[in-house]
Amino acid sequence: MSRCYNCDIEVRGEVDICPLCHNKLERGDDTSGVFPIKKIGVPLKKISFDKIFWFVxxxxxxxxxFINIFLKTYYWSIVVAAVLLYVYVLIKNTILSKSDISKKLFFQTIVLSLIFVAMRFVFDGPQMTWVFEYVLPIIYAVSALIYGILIFIRVHNFHDYIIYELFVLLLGVIPTVLYLGNVIEEGIPSFICFFVCILVFLSNIIFSWKFLVTELKKRFHA
Amino acid sequence: MEHDVLKWIKIDNSARIYPMIYSENGQNIFRIAFEMNGAVDPVILHRAVRDVLPRYPSFKVRMKKGLFWYFFEENATLPVIFKDKDVRLDKIDFHANNNYIFRVCYHKNVISLDFNHTVTDGKGGVEFTKAVIFRYLEISGYKVCGEGLIKALDAPPSGGEIEDSFLNNYKRVPIKDIELGDILGKKGYSINGAPLEDAAIGIINGHCSVASVKAAAKKYGATVTEYLCGLFMYSIYMTNNNAKKRPIKLLIPINLRKIFNSETLRNFSFITTAIAEVKEPSLKFDYFIECVKARLANAVDPSAISKKVAGMVKLDKNMFIKLIPLPLKFIIFRSGKKIISTFRSSTAILTNPGVIDIPESMKPYVRHINMALIPTQNATLNCAVISCKDEISITFARRCNDVDIIRFFFSVMTGEGADLTLTSNYAELKDFSGATAKTKGSGENEPLL
Incomplete structure (x- = not known):
């Protein structure tokens, strides 16, 4: 223990200077520290991923x-921007994120849907109907299947996955609704997606009804 | 495909808005640390936490989002034991901690538990920490006995321990009688100053005998809490000229368990504010003690407390507020907090959970106990007081570089006969000649304090 005669106090720890008056301490025998001492150096300034990404x-x-306007072609530069934004989401919210897999999968499902739907409206034309006829049903069916498999093989994480899964199952109904509403012409992928979603939902009800109800009570408590 | 239905509980009334108003980077954290006689064995500590957790279900939880509110769900895993870092009271990384809302750390012979305020308050944290330390000693092979001060691990937790005591003690009060606490009122003086480098938190802990502080308090006809609160305000007044322009507002958490006869281990306290108008020149120490006394006397009046509890619960029971979706609540509560802290900011917080009763058989193995409360962006200097084994521990946690207030505070104490021993987590490296010294072994330039 060291002593500060100026403040008339004992000071513990590996310090030479009084924490109060900054005068030199008279060192005693026991100088073992109670706290890990904060040592401050000049921190290396790291360039964040965000800064690099937005620069690129x-x-x-x-x-x-610029090239796009100069060549006077269709606005393919928007596709470049969309792909880069998707890469950002992929790295930031899926690869680098510490969130659990259900959140990442849900985020990917939503972002991919939004990108394709946005492209459908930007490049409006008959050649873009494939977005609703094929792409969205495939995204939702694959996502629902992954959730179904995840819940089956990682039973203890059921409560983490179920709400996201239910949202994806709801999204999976949209392509069929669009087909029935005559918005799209090709119906087979939509029906397959609908079938997969119903199958996954039924498996939840049959195997985990009690759990499902409790989870909904938790999530919707007011 | 079989699995258990995990139990869940609503977050208690007073803590329900914490996750919304505090970001993960700015968590509301307090630490309770036990300095043991021997070096801490992290393996035994992990076993102790594992054994104790089932007895304390309100701690064995993780926080999850619902559509309208956050809630606690039973955590099926075990918390991680961390080696203490030099950054103290750092945010709890929920992912790294298996989603637990409290963190267990050790450093040499010190066991520290950091609690996010959402899970419990000081008193609840103390009870849980005591149980962990007791079990740690038991597993280590020491002959210790609970003596009725530690909850038996084989006894089931009582309903009272996990109840939301705000709800259970809520009595309907006419709207006109409801008190909103100290939300309304003048803006208080803010302690400003250059922040510590790396946004670090500086901790200065002083401990001395309870008897010396009691004797000093007795001179002013005050309790220990009143004396220390008064001294804290007086120190702010004496060391900051700017403090004379705005009132000094000291937040003091009041434990409601004794008043309502509650044994809950969840949050059950509310904050009262001692306000000292400091426009008069040359105010004496007595004035600040009287300000605190007057405020605390009013704060522990059961009818006044009932009105405040009613105010807190009424807000929570409001159907309109209940049904606002969580993302919208985030925006509303966070903006509300910003507005209130901008226009009604307080000066500092002093918390004193009181005397910790530990069994006689534990005392030989526990050297000191201390508590620290994270300073916030507004209250950049906070004080936590805790007493055990005839010793009182006073810990200042600060974000600012300046230690004038702390120096003044402790100098008054030593002047009144306190036998202080200090510890600091921050290497003060400016020697008496004013030159910048170097950290032992680091070879790096250190900041002047």
């Missing part, structure tokens, strides 16, 4: 847009 993003998009 804006430069690439501006160059593409």
């Amino acid at each position: 993003f804006f430069n690439t998009v501006f160059v593409c847009l």
Whole structure:
């Protein structure tokens, strides 16, 4: 224990200077520290992933847009921007994120859907109907299947997955609704997606009814 | 495909908005640390936590999002034991901690538990920490006996321990009588100053005999809490000229368990504010003690407390608030907090959960106990007081570089006969000649304190 005669106090720990008055301490025998001492050096300034990404993003998009306008072709630079944004989401929210797999899968499902739907409206034309006829049903069916498998093989994480799964199952109904509403012409992928979603939902009800009800009570408590 | 239905509980009334108003980077954390006589064995500590957790179900939880509120769900895993870092009171990384809302750390011979305020308050945290330490000693082979001060691990937890005591003690009060606490009122003085480098938190802990502080308090006809609160306000007044422009507002958490005869281990306290108008020149220490006394006397009045509890619960029972979706609540509560802290900010917090009763058989193995409360962006200097084994521990946690207030505080104490021993987590490296010294072994330039 060291002593500060100025403050008339004992000071514990591996310090030479009084924490209060900054005068030199008279060192005693026991100088073992109670706290890990904070040692501050000059921190290395790390360049964040965000900064690098947005630098690359804006430069690439501006160059593409410039070429795009110069060549007077259709707006393919928007596709470049969309793909880069997706890469950002993929790295930031899926690869680097510490969230559990159900959140990542849900996020991917939503972002992919939004990108394709946005492209459908930007490049409006008969050649883009494949977005609703094939892409969305495939995304939702694959996502629902993965949730179904995850719940089956990682039973103890059921409560983490179920709410996201239910949202995806609801989304899986949309392509069929669009087909029945004559918005799209090709119905087979939509029906397959609907069938997969119903199958996964039924398996939840049959195997985990009690759990499902409790989970819904938890999530919707007011 | 079989699995258990995990139990779940609503977050208690007072803590329900914490997850919304505090980001993960700015958690509301307090620490209770036991300094043992021997070096801590992390394996035994892990076993102790594993054994104790089932007895304390309100701690064996993880926080999850619902559509309208966060809630607690039983956590099927075990918390991780961390080696203490030099950054103290750092945010709890839920992912790294198996989603537990409290964190267990050790450093040499110190066992520390950091609690996010959402899970419990000081008193609940103390009870849980005591149980972990007791079990740690038991597994280590020491002959210790609970003596009725530690909950038996084989006894089932009582309903009272996990109840939301705010709800259970809620009595309908006419709207006109409801008190909103100290939300309304003048803006208090803010302690400003250059922040510590790396946004670190500086901790200075002082401990001395309870008797010396009691004797000093007696001179002013005050309790220990009143004396320390008064001294804290007086120190702020004496060391900051700017403090004379705005009132000094000290937040003091009041434990409601004794008043309502509750044994809950969840949050059951509310905050009262001692306000000292400091426009008059040359105010004496007595004035600040009287300010605190007057406030605390009013704060523990059962009818006044009932009105405040009613105010807190009424807000929570409001159907309109209940049905606002969680993302919208985030925006509303966070903006509300920002507005209140901008226009009604307080100066500092002093918390004193009181005397910790530990069994006589444990005392030989526990050297010191201390508590620390994270300083916030507004209250950049906080104080936590705890007493055990005839010793009182006073811990200041600060975000700012300046230690004038702490120096003044402790100098008054030593002047009144306290036999203080200090510990700091921050290497003060400016020697008496004013030159910058170097950290032992680090070879790096250190900041002046």
